[in-house]
Amino acid sequence: MGEIADEWSRFEAVYRDSYHTVVRYLTRRLAPDLIDDAASEVFAIAWERWSTKRGAALPWLYGIARQVVANTWRSQGRADRLVGRLRGEKGTDTDEPGADTRVLARMGAARILARLSEGDREVLMLVSWDGLEPHEAAQALGCSKATFAVRLHRARRRLEHELAKDVPEVAGHRPVTTERTAT
Structure with a gap:
């Protein structure tokens, strides 16, 4: 007892x-x-x-x-x-949507996040919004730390790519992208 x-x-x-x-x-x-x-x-x-x-x-x-x-x-x-x-x-x-989603929609960020896969959004939210360390987020997702690190890296790259699409060209400067160009 x-x-x-x-x-x-x-x-x-x-x-x-x-x-x-x-x-x-x-x-x-x-x-x-x-x-x-x-x-x-x-x-x-x-x-x-x-x-x-x-x-x-x-x-x-x-x-x-x-x-x-x-x-x-x-x-x-x-x-x-x-x-x-x-x-x-x-x-x-x-x-x-939840309260945070409604706020993000007003800021336009929801539009960008919506272009990411659900898996990418979840990985990013666990670290950025929920404040978990990568090893804790890996535990929450039921994967290894290495697998989570790869998922986080890829999700961040895709987010950067989506953000770059929304940055207007200013004075002839093109936004920085993560895509490689042939030289």
Whole structure:
């Protein structure tokens, strides 16, 4: 009985330390009305899998949250398609972006990020927005540090390329691109 109480105490400390950070992670990825349920699901799954946790808690929780977000998107997509069929529509897109996405859209950055693959966006957001170190982000994605480093490097190169497309030419100077030219 004492062992379970000790594990519960450790889990409770992680919950207190990580709850708001996990909610911020979810806020950037889900509609506001889905966040509370998703956060509850993340920590319920975390408690069920507590004995399998390896390494730092936050990246491990982000890995769980990432799966909860994916499941929520799939579920939401099925529900939207069902509503569309019931209304006789071909397709509906009622996804409501999170707070950060709405702000980025106003700044025009969402347009650039949208041109990247979902995988590139996730890699960049884990490091830039969620503040994870590359080894922690690798843990959250369930890949090796080397694999994550390659993904991050490639995502940054693609982001630079997309940003360069949006920079207007000024006084005859062309924007710097990451593409190589033949000489």
